[in-house]
Ligand SMILES: Nc1ncnc2c1ncn2[C@@H]1O[C@H](COP(=O)(O)OP(=O)(O)O)[C@@H](O)[C@H]1O
């Protein structure tokens with residue numbers, strides 16, 4: 476079942492397309508990695524699918540089961556402001572905001588969800604710490620925990636492994652693989668580290684002006700052996 | 708006790724001013740936390756200049772109509788009917804501009820502010836207005852707050868406090884990371900619309916007390932002061948409300964015979980300096 480389906484989609488800013496003729500299906504249960512050069516429009520493609528940017532042409536069809544409140548998102552960079560007064564716990568649980576409706580405060584269940592992902596990402600020790608005092612890696616794990624809180628169905632991660640060391644990256648990959656296979660969360664991820672990504676994902680999308688390749692990591696590797704452009 | 712009788716006299720003769728001032732300080736500082744964190748500290752300044760322009764135009768039109776038409780209509784408060792919609796529109800545009808990367812938010816605020824000021828000033832001059840008219844809007848005058856204005860301040864404060872009581876988690880999520888909030892399904896547009904309306908109303912009525920030149924200080928100062936002391940969003944919001952109210956009361960009673968707006972700014976400045984020092988000390992001890 477295809478959750479999100481891009482048909483002849485054109486994405487870009489101010490009328491200038493960056494990617495055109497994008498035909499891409501995000502199917503339920505997939506673990507996708509989008510790869511491509513810097514500035515090739517990977518983030519823009521994700522933002523368009525999240526309705527944060529207007530498509531310049533074509534359309535995106537969303538499955539009727541997919542509510543806006545069933546996606547999680549880890550932005551590539553967050554504008555927050557190095558002086559924002561917020562504790563790690565406040566930031567993580569704000570991922571549950573789409574479950575809140577018009578209730579004033581989080582209930583037990585939502586707190587439990589937040590605590591679960593705080594444990595998963597091993598940030599229990601710093602939940603009362605101020606977000607503005609965190610290191611790059613701690614920040615990234617906090618924001619990832621927030622993204623996990625908000626997702627029941629689809630998780631969009633824009634370069635989640637930035638600023639993370641190998642140990643945490645590997646641990647995170649296993650966590651992602653687990654929530655993908657056990658909880659059936661569909662994951663769409665952007666990563667620069669193609670090599671590591673190929674070991675864990677089950678679908679690779681290569682973009683350069685348009686979608687140049689879609690397939691399994693195996694197929695990608697085979698093609699990459701023959702094709703230098705794709706090997707980069 | 709001389710000063711005690713002084714204080715009770717002030718309370719007796721100017722209850723409207725005190726109530727309106729406290730409530731406005733509280734609302735301005737709470738909305739101010741959002742504005743400061745969204746990097747819109749200067750919006751208060753820009754909008755008050757637009758408010759000044761609108762008031763001046765209304766005043767000029769008034770003088771013009773009186774001189775050239777022999778109709779006398781009741782025009783009480785009509786300058787607010789001109790100023791509020793105009794300032795709301797400009798507030799909305801400025802908050803939207805901040806999202807786009809193409810036009811710099813701070814530059815557009817400066818542009819709009821100086822244009823509005825120039826237009827207003829010219830309009831008053833052309834219709835033979837006096838410098839007293841200008842000074843009234845520039846520096847404000849708390850002692851002339853009317854009962855109607857006091858009720859409006861009550862309404863605004865009720866809305867602001869109510870919104871923070873019911874939706875502080877939503878407000879946190881949108882202020883902290885708007886695109887995340889939007890992506891996971893929050894109505895960020897509604898949020899921004901409410902924010903611009905509240906900001907506009909607070910500024911237009913706040914100008915009565917603080918004047919065009921100093922109104923942005925009661926929006927910014929308490930937020931910055933409490934950010935020195937706390938690193939939790941809710942604590943920052945509520946403490947800045949309390950700090951703002953206290954600063955107003957201290958300034959009002961200690962310096963009532965001087966310019967109220969200027970003394971409010973000075974008291975806020977002193978609070979900020981104290982908070983900076985206390986914040987440093989707290990941090991040093993908590994590190995150990
Ligand atoms: N908000 C924006 N407004 C205008 N242009 C943008 C904006 N964001 C990104 N771009 C431009 O779009 C292009 C693609 O950016 P992006 O999608 O971030 O690339 P990637 O994530 O693949 O590195 C870049 O040339 C970038 O400068």
Ligand SMILES: [Mg+2]
Nearest residue numbers: 517518551633
């Ligand atoms: Mg990117």
